[in-house]
Amino acid sequence: MDAVRRRELLVMAGATSAALASGCLGVGEDESQVLGDPEYAEGRPDPGGTPMSEMPDLSGELTIYSARSQPRIGELMEYLERQYDDLTLEIRYDDTADLVSTIEAEAETPADVFYGSETQSMTHLKEAGDTAALPEDVLELTPDGVRDPDGHWIGFTRRFRVVGYDESRYDAAELPDDVFAYAEDDRFRDDIMWAPDQGSFQAFVTAMRLLHGEDETRTWIRNMVDRQDVATSPGGDSAMARATSDGEVGIAFTNHYVLRDHPDGNLGLAFTSGDAGAMFNVTGATVLADGDESEIAANFVRHLLSAEAQEYFATTTWEYPAIEGVDPIDELPTTDEFEPPEFDLNELADLEPTLELLREEDVL
Structure with missing residues (x-):
């Protein structure tokens, strides 16, 4: 489905379901859109976890190297920029191997965050000394097993x-x-x-x-x-x-x-x-050691573990949320x-x- 048609459907869904477009999905001031796939978001329980409204505001400019494609996460990235007027995201979407090679070749990478489609690439960057540890209060948002024991990367979704x-x-x-x-x-x-x-x-x-x-x-x-x-x-x-x-x-x-x-x-x-x-493996992110905005970068990572972002992943990517309190969609098996x-x-x-x-x- 092309982006224009998808946005039209999102607006229609938001207009016909005021309850769905309320604070439970964190749509903030823009109540004309539903975050995620309306076909699967409608009728779901309110997501648990921490809403974006309880997280520090995002501001400044961040450069994201994303091995996850624009069709998978682009809507969520646009949503974040709409929520925070002072936030600008420069996102480079590319193949995992190409992004890792680019980071390794750059004398000082401009990237602040690497968004990985699996743990192997994040671990590789960690072992090369290219990443920084995340704050403890970010790491605590997920249970053990979906984050690096050393704190250098954290998972957003699980894929079995x-x-x-x-x-x-x-x-x-x-x-x-x-x-x-x-x-x-x-x-x-x-x-x-x-x-x-x-x-x-x-x-x-x-x-x-x-x-x-x-x-x-x-x-x-x-x-x-x-x-x-x-x-x-x-x-x-x-x-x-x-x-x-x-x-x-x-x-x-x-x-x-x-x-x-x-x-x-x-x-x-x-x-x-x-x-x-x-x-299972995880998608997730790590903050790069050379980045100029480590605090903002860690806060960006925090936002992808918010109730709204995790609900987006559940209904749009059909993956299993990393935080407790957000259920997979009914079309998938339960984690049990x-x-x-x-x-x-x-x-x-x-x-x-x-x-x-x-x-x-x-x-x-």
């Missing part, structure tokens, strides 16, 4: 690994809750797809290496290729989800939010338990259905052994 499946072909109750079983069960031969060139898949394999060891991970990959004849997605997670929803394949190793693009298809979500197939393994997300930055393994097995 899932087993996507064709509901016309399989019953979720009969699918394995062990990711390794998918490489050995004859039911899935010639019926599984993966996307090994995607960062989320590579993080999943990294987690498998760390949790289960390289030998077991290599055996799983070989069985997937040699025994199950796994197919490679022609276009990442989105194309893989479409193939599953359309019945081209029955099983896909993917992220939960692909359901957003296929809510009325045959795509179902199943879960493994306590293994790499049940891991996930049983992720416990490990430090910083370890996902240990990517090179994973890439080497995938190359050795001719997967990349």
Whole structure:
């Protein structure tokens, strides 16, 4: 949907639902717009957490390097600028690798905040000495597990690994809750797809290496290729989800939010338990050490953990909010259905052994 049409829909939704456009969504003085997707925002309970009105005002100029795309977060960035007359956001949207390389190449980066689409890039910048610790009162907005133990990055949303499946072909109750079983069960031969060139898949394999060891991970990959004849997605997670929803394949190793693009298809979500197939990663941000506006930058990060921003993420990106008190949308499983393994997300930055393994097995 183009931006103009989307804004028109938002205005219409705000005009027809005064309750929705009230302070519960923090629309401030501009009550003609609803923050987030009105199709999924309407009828939801008031979000918990800290509203923006209780946070310090944002002012000044901030430069944001964002690995999250403009279609995903642009509306929220525009909303923040509307709320604070003295705030100017200069946002560079680009691929994660390009932004990280740019920061590393700049003698003194002009960026104040790096907005990451996963923890690996934020950890990489942290380990290179390019980031600063966030204030404790910002870190305390999220529970343990979705923030850096050293305080250098914090998560805004969680995205879980899932087993996507064709509901016309399989019953979720009969699918394995062990990711390794998918490489050995004859039911899935010639019926599984993966996307090994995607960062989320590579993080999943990294987690498998760390949790289960390289030998077991290599055996799983070989069985997937040699025994199950796994197919490679022609276009990442989105194309893989479409193939599953359309019945081209029955099983896909993917992220939960692909359901957003296929809510009325045959795509179902199943879960493994306590293994790499049940891991989650986070989107989030870190303040850059070279930035001139560290206090304002940390306050900007704080605002993305506000009740309004977290409600926006829930209804627009279909990801799981990082703070307590904001529920995922009803179309998604509750977090009680996930049983992720416990490990430090910083370890996902240990990517090179994973890439080497995938190359050795001719997967990349």
